[in-house]
Amino acid sequence: MIALLPNRPASATVPEPASPPAKGARKAGFYRHDLDGLRGVAIALVAVFHVWFGRVSGGVDVFLVLSGFFFGGRLLRNSLTAQTLPSPRAEITRLVRRLLPALVVVLAASAVLTILIQPETRWEAFADQSLASLGYYQNWELSNTAGDYLRAGEAVSPLQHIWSMSVQGQFYIAFLVVVLLCTALLRKPLGRNLRIFFLVLIGALTIASFVYAIFAHNADPSAAYYNSFARGWELLAGALAGAAVGSLRLPMWIRSLMAVVGLAAILSCGMLIDGGQEFPGPWALVPVGATILMILAAANRQADPHCRGKMPLPNRVLAWGPLVTLGALAYSLYLWHWPLLIFWLAYSGRTHATFVDGAVILAVSGVLAYLTMRYIEEPLRYRGAAPASVPAVKAPLRQRLRRPTIVLGSTVALLGVALTATSFTWREHVMLQRADGKELAGLSTRDYPGAKALLNDARVPRVPMRPTVLEAAKDLPISTTDGCISNFKNADVIKCSYGDTDATRTIAVAGGSHAEHWLTALDLLGRMHNFKVVTYLKMACPLSTEKNPLIMGSNSRYPQCHDWVQKAMAEIIEDEPDYVFTTSTRPWNIKPGDVMPGTYIGIWEEFAEHGIEVLAMRDTPWMVKNTKPFFPSDCLADGGDSVSCGVKRSVVLAPENPTLEFLDRFPNLKPLDMSEAVCRADFCRAVEGNVLMYHDSHHFTATYMRTMAPELGRQIAAATGWW
Template identity: 75%
Template sequence: MLTLDPPRKASRTDSGSPPSAVMGTRTSGFYRHDLDGLRGIAIALVAVFHVWFGRVSGGVDVFLALSGFFFGGRLLRASLSSTTSLAPLPEVKRLVRRLLPALVVVLAASAVLTILVQPETRWEAFADQSLASLGYYQNWELASTAADYLRAGEAVSPLQHIWSMSVQGQFYIAFLVLIFAFAYLFRRLLGRHLRVALIVLLSALTIASFVYAIIAHNADQATAYYNSFARAWELLLGALAGALVPFVRCPMWLRTVVSAVALAAIVSCGFLIDGVKEFPGPWALVPVGATILFILSAANRAADPHLTRADGRMPLPNRWLASAPFVSLGAMAYSLYLWHWPLLIFWLAYSGHSRANFLEGAAVLLISGVLAWLTTKYVEEPLRLHAPVAQKPAVAIPLRIRLRRPTIVLGSIVTLLGVALTATSFTWREHMTIQRANGKELSGLSSRDYPGARALVNHARVPKLPMRPTVLEATDDLPQSTTDKCIGDFDNVDVITCTYGDVSAKRTIALAGGSHAEHWLTALDLLGRMHDFKVVTYLKMGCPLTTEQNPLVMGDNRPYPKCRVWNEKVMPRLIADHPDYVFTTSTRPWNIKDGDVMPGTYVGIWKAFADAGIPVLAMRDTPWLVRDGEPFFPADCLASGGDAISCGIKRSKVLSDHNPTLDFVERFPLLKPLDMSEAVCRDDYCRAVEGNVLIYHDSHHFTTTYMRTMTNELGRQVAAVTGWW
């Protein structure tokens, strides 16, 4: 994945040294082939762990540290030279020339595969992430997705891996501005002390970034994983290593030990550390620190005229990595990083498998390797390399001749691909805007034509009409409280309240908990206006009312400490407000077997309400749609050619024969069970569509359109419990 100063063929001048045009891997007078080899090791770890193990190997962190070393070290050397220009534009052009061509080619190929392989329900997400990848803010796009509970179960993006390139691109520009601006302002003033000042500045920024990474990791690891400043310390450490290279002095035996330990740590990192959960926190020091040690292990070696190859002056592990196979692999690391992930994701989408077996994984890696070699040879290198000055003719070449040069033609093709990809992404987003506008009519659908739940509960006749919402409308068929921002997001621990139904009524139902309580608002709002009660919301994404001390996000099991904080705030507030009833969910799916369960951590909630004399409308939770341990979207399935049955699930998989809440009614008389399962599932099967209405807008939230069709049945059950009508 490392893109700056990738290795060229090991050509030599007459003196046996590599050409001076090669930057970044040249330290103390000789070319660092071992760092090219380390790049090869890193990309091999990334690809192998992605394809076969489904884990983070630490290889990306190796890349980040190497990027900081190459790019940061080069800029530091430029800033310390009084004869070097500090104009940023040439550096920016150089970045664009090195980073964008291969990226555009892979994005264009991925766009074609998305249309051929993925259902159209995923095209908008791909369009958004294509633009984010081209604009180098993909990490922030993914961070916002990770924090969005409504998209928590979304299929993995074929462009997810580009987050690290976005982090690098942002770092390159920020570091360029910082170092050149600092040198411009203080180079004359500080003179020979400029190096020390830069080291102090970078050290302060590294410490600040590392401390921030720990804080962000503890607060919300899923979001921190993609945070640029939480990752900056990994690149800054590499830059600091570049600044310290001239001062390395140690015997060969110590260099060998350090090199061997560092390489062993890098290779074993993916097996020993779960980077998905632990990075970018303190455990990321293992791959990053090991990379820095490996860099320094062979740094500043004195020239030896008796050796014809500079690599011979390095420790044994470094010489191993300087061998041709590793160097060749490192040469195409960037392209291989770009290709392997989308090919893996598209194969899984096409095959329907949750993971690649050995042969499938080997085929993905082989094809990725071939495409990476072709991309490196015919896209990266021609557009990256300049002709030597000595070869440039003295006379001006006519424009019509220059336009026929292969590099000009290739550059034009890549540019056109980028423009076409951008235009297509914006066009599809505009199409989705129109679809959302069309979706506003869903609230006015005829109950005769679209009976929805009434087809199950009241055996209403179902005419043959197109399903609504459509697969493209479903994602945005959300309750009004979501639009009104009346549900706290993952980072917010404040208690947010909004009022619906008959806002002037004296009777109150408090709707409290997570989004699985929230989606009942549509029906409760209608009932409140019909039967003279108001609905006050106390909601937070992914956070039911619970006494759990270490809650997890249902669906991906990431730690959710802010759910506990919110519960500690909302329960006293609910008890103080003392509504006539609290409406909340009372069950959850089993994580270890079929069916549903009432978690033990809910019992303390029932006791608190019982002690306060507040009755609870305890709604059995929504059936979650899961296949092979992963949530699936009925809209995706339908868009891929499935039907209401094939895109549904067996009832026994998601609902137990007996509502678990009923087991606690005798102990808590104020607990009033509600169960709408018969309005969602048939006796043996939960279909994706009932009464011409799509039931789910993702894998576990009802569409607002289907919720409207459940209003009468919910009203019947609430009336039986409350006696209000």
């Protein structure tokens, strides 16, 4: 998430020197210490807001713009002024030397901490994200996860922050290809007009990416947050500033105003704008525009007679030594602070860091960042030469420096290979376990009575729990694997048939995944009692009249749900099923127990108007601790038992089914309540009858659902009179 390239002169009037200049050197043009300081401010904002406020500060967007400015501006200047084109191989090698060593070290350390601190149920996600981080597609991995409701409740990844480095890596390669290709093809035909061509091209791409970001953000904010195409305009804006900055001539008072406004916007952005919800949409113009102002405010100050060799005061403040030093640490500090925060929270069991915790985390991150920069980044970046602070070294000294550098480089490379191999090996192990778990559908009810242990006091023998903690994540209803539930992005109503597909009696299963997971039992009952089950399902979308609902368990708005509900209701009414099976309650977000939301009433009214009866299922108890959902499988893998990994019944269920209060008003409601098959009189355990009940924090495993089929059948028979 950092402006990842080494510090470079930022004067657009002078080509970059071939080798890193000494700090503060003015071989030609001038050195932008203020932008180093701006990076220091940005990393401070990112770290502080992450650790103590749990918010997006806008510092990430500052880094993206600076990355585009440093890399894009330098590449454009070299392409326009050099006699020969920059070597793609040399550019890529330079990027690899700069970026990968520190990343590999942090990933390796995170892998060790994952094994020591995290339950094995989290190792697969870490392996996936390690590979994604090394391959620079971590942002797409997270984007897909954000759109996967089955993984939406997972604990925050210690590698989540690497998404922006993946965006930058993809940008570097794409921009390098475009610039070199256009230069090779158009340098002779366009001559001096090549610069204008690049300004027009980059400007057009910036606008196109920005427009795309608006639409993507409106459609799916969570996925758009990590989308390379939605983020591209921020880097392109920096590159555009690098291409256009050479022609800027402004009076000092205008530059000073630009700098004051820009710095104030950057410092206040995190408190005034919820970047996690609003970026990369139009509100991202605030940190992006502010960074552009800071870049332009001190551009060409030597060449511009209006500036008289001075920078605006805010830029001079940013050029202060401690901020410049912090900027030099920005890449390593960003790599370290996030995983240390996440591992501490996992180890301590807390949901947020205290002031003291946060201060220690930041201090340790700073020490590790310095050590990483001094002993890993700099030696490998300069391939055995002295670091940038040493202007020249003699040949014998250079040779002595190079020998340990070869050892260091080999060690880092071996770490990367080991991390990759270990990630693939663990993924294969998990896949084999799940392949062996295909017999879950045929488990002996004698050994695995599940819900019968609660309902019928069935004997529970001593056998290993199934599904295992590694099998549970994929113990899903068949509709999920069949693709019969619309995802977050899909606005279509997908209808699939289960049970006795030739039957004339029909039950429509409608709403979100909390209606869907009952399909395992309904499918069995349909085949047994001759009725058809038709699905009308969308992830995280219960039938409701709420126009802009929140995704349950998060603060993300979900306007697509309302549009889908209207379509689904129209199709259900047209299809005229005998019954609609859907959830009728939700857990409270603000107090213990469950409730029937007022936004469900309009749905019951519409069904009543069309003479459709509703099998109103009381919703699933959520596994929560300190108001936060948790995975029982994680708890069990971490040494817990069925009780310690459960929850008090009074926390998740009201004393009486809230639906019962509305029966007089809506006679078409037929209440179903499976709470006695899930919870004991005072406690809801994680395991009953040797069967793990949940595959996440609030969806039943298909295995446990099969054990509830007889009781569900008894209640449906009483409601319908069909058998």
